Amino acid sequence: FQKFPPTELLAAIFLRVDKNEDSLLSIGELSEYINFQIQKHINQGMQENYGLFMSIDREPANGVITWFEYHKHFLLKNGIQEDYVDGHNEHHEDLKRSIKEIIARDKASWFEAARTDPDSLTLDEFLAFRHPESSHTTILALVDELLDKLDRDGDEILTEEEFARLQVGEGGEGLLSQGEFERREIFRLMLDADGDGKADRKELLMYIDPKNPRHAREEAETLVTLADTDHDGKLSLSEVLSKMDLFLGSKMVDTAKSFHDEF
Numbered sequence: 001f002q003k004f005p006p007t008e009l010l011a012a013i014f015l016r017v018d019k020n021e022d023s024l025l026s027i028g029e030l031s032e033y034i035n036f037q038i039q040k041h042i043n044q045g046m047q048e049n050y051g052l053f054m055s056i057d058r059e060p061a062n063g064v065i066t067w068f069e070y071h072k073h074f075l076l077k078n079g080i081q082e083d084y085v086d087g088h089n090e091h092h093e094d095l096k097r098s099i100k101e102i103i104a105r106d107k108a109s110w111f112e113a114a115r116t117d118p119d120s121l122t123l124d125e126f127l128a129f130r131h132p133e134s135s136h137t138t139i140l141a142l143v144d145e146l147l148d149k150l151d152r153d154g155d156e157i158l159t160e161e162e163f164a165r166l167q168v169g170e171g172g173e174g175l176l177s178q179g180e181f182e183r184r185e186i187f188r189l190m191l192d193a194d195g196d197g198k199a200d201r202k203e204l205l206m207y208i209d210p211k212n213p214r215h216a217r218e219e220a221e222t223l224v225t226l227a228d229t230d231h232d233g234k235l236s237l238s239e240v241l242s243k244m245d246l247f248l249g250s251k252m253v254d255t256a257k258s259f260h261d262e263f
Contacts, residue, residue, distance in 0.1 A: 010247055014237050017252070024234040027220045034251050035216035041255040042211055045131035053126050064120040067110060074106065133210045133259045143204045158199040163187045190214050210259070219251055 004012060017025050017033040056073045057065050075085045078099060092100050113129035114121055115137075121129055128135035150162050164183040191199040191207045199207070206212060227235055227243040240247055251258045 006244055006248060007241060009253065010240055010244065011237060013253060014240055024232075024236055025224075025240070026234050027217070027224055030220035030223060030235075030252065031213070031217045034219050035213050037251055037255045038216055039211060041259065042131070042134045045134040046127065049127045049130060049134070050123065052130075053123050064117070064122055065126055066120045067107075070106075070110070070121075071103070074103070131259075133262070139205060139209055142208050143201055146204060146208065147201075156201060158187075158191070158204065160184060160187045160192070160197060163191065163199070216251070223247065223250060223252065 014025065017029050019029050019032070053065060056069050057063065059066075059069055059072075072085055076082065080095070080099075084094070092103065095103075109129055110121070111118055113125045113132075115125060116122065124135065124137055128138045132138040147156055147158070150158055152162055164180050164187060187199065191203055193203050193206065207214070223246065224233065224235060226246055227239045229239055229242070230236075247253055249258060249261075
């Protein structure tokens with residue numbers, strides 16, 4: 001698929017998504033296909049991570065990957081001669097700018113993933129480095145961020161009130177958000193799995209987890225909202241092609257890039 005020209009690529013994927021063959025894509029069809037792509041991408045990331053980790057962890061093979069080991073792997077993978085890899089300085093004056101930019105981004109992501117030692121990554125940290133959307137630790141960190149932002153009484157549980165209202169100022173006054181009604185609906189339908197009026201860490205984890213089908217549903221709804229020019233609630237091929245950049249950057253077409261842009 002990915003080798004097709006953009007127009008042919010979108011047309012081919014359109015046919016796959018259009019399960020009932022009515023030449024229109026419904027939110028349900030889009031959601032089902034995007035969810036399938038998300039599950040596939042995350043599972044592949046986890047499977048590939050172990051093999052890559054073991055292939056890089058060689059100098060020495062000690063259960064962690066150092067920046068030196070990973071950096072050497074990266075340079076060789078990008079066609080850099082081994083004599084340069086073994087003897088280069090850290091400024092990389094001889095490398096193309098695009099390669100140097102990737103190295104800089106990788107280094108920033110590396111230090112973000114390295115929780116135990118800034119110079120090395122464990123297997124799970126390496127997963128968080130390469131595929132943060134697949135890492136349980138990364139998702140737990142996102143739960144912590146959400147609690148830090150919204151849990152006003154510090155009990156590590158979100159109430160509907162805490163989730164639905166924004167907090168402003170040092171006095172902690174609640175400010176009604178414009179989308180409060182929608183946020184209350186989200187809390188009741190998507191967060192509060194046991195219906196007790198509260199969302200604990202487990203429920204928050206399920207809500208944030210990229211594998212939760214709600215993410216696919218939300219993306220499908222966004223795509224239809226942005227591309228549905230005749231307002232029939234569905235997308236024709238011409239509507240998809242008229243928003244080519246939108247769809248090429250979506251999880252419907254390029255799941256990996258879309259995730260990595262988010263994380």
